Amino acid sequence: MTLSIEKNFNQKFADIFQKLDLDTKFAVIKPSDRPDLSDFQCNGALALAKSLHKNPREIAALIAEELQKDKDVSSVSVDGPGFINFKISNEFIAKSLNEMAEDERLGCSKVAEPKEIVMDFGGPNVAKALHVGHLRSAVIGESIRRIETFVGNKVISDVHFGDWGTPMGMILAEIIHQDGNLDNVESYDIAKISAIYKQANIRCKEDENAKETARQITAELQNGNPEYRKAWKYLRDVSVADVKKTYQELDAHFDLWLGESDAHQACGEVVELAKEKGISEVDDGATIIRLPETNKPMPPVILVKTDGGFGYQVTDIATIKTRVEDLHAQEIIYVVDKRQSLHFEQVFQVSEMLGIAKDVKLEHIGFGTVNGADGKPFKTRDGGVMNLSDLILISKEKVRSSMPKAGEVEGFSKDDIEKMVTQIAMGAIKFQDLKNNIASGYVFDLEDFAKFDGKTGPYIQYAVARINSILRKAKAGGLEIGDIVISNEDERNLALKLSQFENVIMRAHADKEPSIITDYAYTLAQVFSGFYNTCPIMNAEDKTLAVSRLKLASLVRDTLKQLLYLLGIEAPEVMLKAA
Ligand code: ARG
Numbered sequence: 008m009t010l011s012i013e014k015n016f017n018q019k020f021a022d023i024f025q026k027l028d029l030d031t032k033f034a035v036i037k038p039s040d041r042p043d044l045s046d047f048q049c050n051g052a053l054a055l056a057k058s059l060h061k062n063p064r065e066i067a068a069l070i071a072e073e074l075q076k077d078k079d080v081s082s083v084s085v086d087g088p089g090f091i092n093f094k095i096s097n098e099f100i101a102k103s104l105n106e107m108a109e110d111e112r113l114g115c116s117k118v119a120e121p122k123e124i125v126m127d128f129g130g131p132n133v134a135k136a137l138h139v140g141h142l143r144s145a146v147i148g149e150s151i152r153r154i155e156t157f158v159g160n161k162v163i164s165d166v167h168f169g170d171w172g173t174p175m176g177m178i179l180a181e182i183i184h185q186d187g188n189l190d191n192v193e194s195y196d197i198a199k200i201s202a203i204y205k206q207a208n209i210r211c212k213e214d215e216n217a218k219e220t221a222r223q224i225t226a227e228l229q230n231g232n233p234e235y236r237k238a239w240k241y242l243r244d245v246s247v248a249d250v251k252k253t254y255q256e257l258d259a260h261f262d263l264w265l266g267e268s269d270a271h272q273a274c275g276e277v278v279e280l281a282k283e284k285g286i287s288e289v290d291d292g293a294t295i296i297r298l299p300e301t302n303k304p305m306p307p308v309i310l311v312k313t314d315g316g317f318g319y320q321v322t323d324i325a326t327i328k329t330r331v332e333d334l335h336a337q338e339i340i341y342v343v344d345k346r347q348s349l350h351f352e353q354v355f356q357v358s359e360m361l362g363i364a365k366d367v368k369l370e371h372i373g374f375g376t377v378n379g380a381d382g383k384p385f386k387t388r389d390g391g392v393m394n395l396s397d398l399i400l401i402s403k404e405k406v407r408s409s410m411p412k413a414g415e416v417e418g419f420s421k422d423d424i425e426k427m428v429t430q431i432a433m434g435a436i437k438f439q440d441l442k443n444n445i446a447s448g449y450v451f452d453l454e455d456f457a458k459f460d461g462k463t464g465p466y467i468q469y470a471v472a473r474i475n476s477i478l479r480k481a482k483a484g485g486l487e488i489g490d491i492v493i494s495n496e497d498e499r500n501l502a503l504k505l506s507q508f509e510n511v512i513m514r515a516h517a518d519k520e521p522s523i524i525t526d527y528a529y530t531l532a533q534v535f536s537g538f539y540n541t542c543p544i545m546n547a548e549d550k551t552l553a554v555s556r557l558k559l560a561s562l563v564r565d566t567l568k569q570l571l572y573l574l575g576i577e578a579p580e581v582m583l584k585a586a
Pocket of ligand 1: 127130131168169287341450
């Protein structure tokens with residue numbers, strides 16, 4: 008198993024600490040805060056000094072003395088109150104990078120104890136086209152899914168369709184209102200169904216009776232009315248087929264296409280269980296659970312509504328039960344708008360009270376909104392909600408305008424160019440989304456998001472394409488990849504940057520934060536650019552340097568591609584730009 012430079016040195020420090028009879032808990036190193044002076048630092052002596060009541064500089068000096076003996080270290084110093092700063096020998100860096108390049112996982116280990124993780128993202132609703140709010144759930148969810156899978160966990164993703172709530176009754180009621188019955192439902196396409204849903208919304212807002220009818224129909228649907236069930240199933244199927252297209256375009260993968268309706272039976276079991284445990288009560292005809300107040304008001308959780316129907320909360324509680332019992336989930340991760348935080352707090356708390364999620368980690372990763380230039384949720388020009396498919400069309404249009412037209416570049420058909428447009432547009436959309444902290448919202452910037460320079464997806468894709476071209480030229484010139492050697496500072500910096508790969512992936516995994524990967528990909532591409540400016544490959548001083556630099560370039564390419572993959576982004580082999 009290849010070990011990164013950092014891991015190797017953590018081990019070396021542990022050995023030194025043991026030898027000096029110091030608590031190895033403090034034997035950790037980290038990339039230096041002063042990269043101009045050292046590669047890594049260890050602050051363990053400061054923590055040790057407190058517990059041992061000794062001078063930290065003295066302890067640091069003892070450790071430094073041992074470290075000095077290691078031939079893989081080129082310099083050591085004790086600075087400030089007791090920081091140990093050190094540099095790694097060029098030989099060791101080269102050896103480690105050669106190993107990384109041989110390893111198909113680029114030296115990244117896997118978690119020691121793989122877990123069964125169920126990921127709940129997407130969350131589309133029947134009869135509603137995906138809108139820009141669904142973008143983040145799909146993009147962040149897919150990235151975390153890929154990261155978790157890469158580090159060795161077993162992930163099952165479930166789209167969790169919103170197919171069981173009042174909107175279903177509203178649509179059925181609206182169809183009956185317009186057609187007199189449900190006989191024609193099966194001739195409706197998605198456009199018609201969405202239009203009906205909008206009309207239903209308006210009518211239910213204006214007319215209390217219409218709302219009441221919709222509620223009753225929802226309850227009857229849930230309780231098994233065959234006519235409603237049949238129409239509902241058709242509406243659901245059409246909706247699923249429609250959203251599948253958008254998720255496919257986003258390259259978001261779902262193992263399961265289950266919905267709230269699939270938890271119906273478990274909803275009943277949850278209600279029974281709550282009764283048995285004596286934690287529910289009947290209030291005004293509804294079955295509810297009261298939660299203890301914390302520092303903020305805690306509304307009660309409604310298990311069964313007055314009309315006998317199940318609400319949003321109980322479907323989520325019941326779904327936890329099925330995920331634990333049927334899928335053996337050890338962890339359930341929800342990637343859902345942070346405005347639903349209270350909902351998840353309540354759902355998790357009730358699951359705990361019911362004992363249905365013992366030893367299961369439940370986590371809500373709440374994201375902020377996608378905003379327009381005015382700082383308010385992103386809208387169309389006429390003020391409506393921006394459909395996700397329209398946003399993709401607009402983005403592609405933007406990218407297309409900066410690309411050559413079909414026929415302008417030899418060897419590229421219309422389809423080749425269109426494929427590139429799609430890859431770049433999706434790369435731009437996703438990178439723009441993922442480069443922000445999940446919890447903060449961001450402004451969807453239609454001007455700059457697809458630029459080839461700056462912190463954008465296309466910038467990274469372009470870096471990959473550029474290296475592809477370097478590798479093609481080298482091959483044509485008969486130059487083959489050789490062993491990595493470190494001969495100057497630029498090669499050294501690039502090598503050290505590359506060796507951070509594992510650390511970055513493990514942090515992104517621990518924090519469930521893809522922006523750690525976007526940051527790293529961006530810096531790596533920048534550092535490579537600096538390296539390539541000063542370190543010629545084909546015209547290197549000698550062949551040893553040429554083949555070494557070629558290998559470094561190829562390793563940067565593989566690393567960037569892997570990082571993009573973890574962000575859900577494809578890297579085109581070649582990138583064209585309009586003349
Ligand atoms: N369908 C829901 C909505 O549109 C989102 C579902 C989120 N996932 C969940 N398990 N509750 O608000």
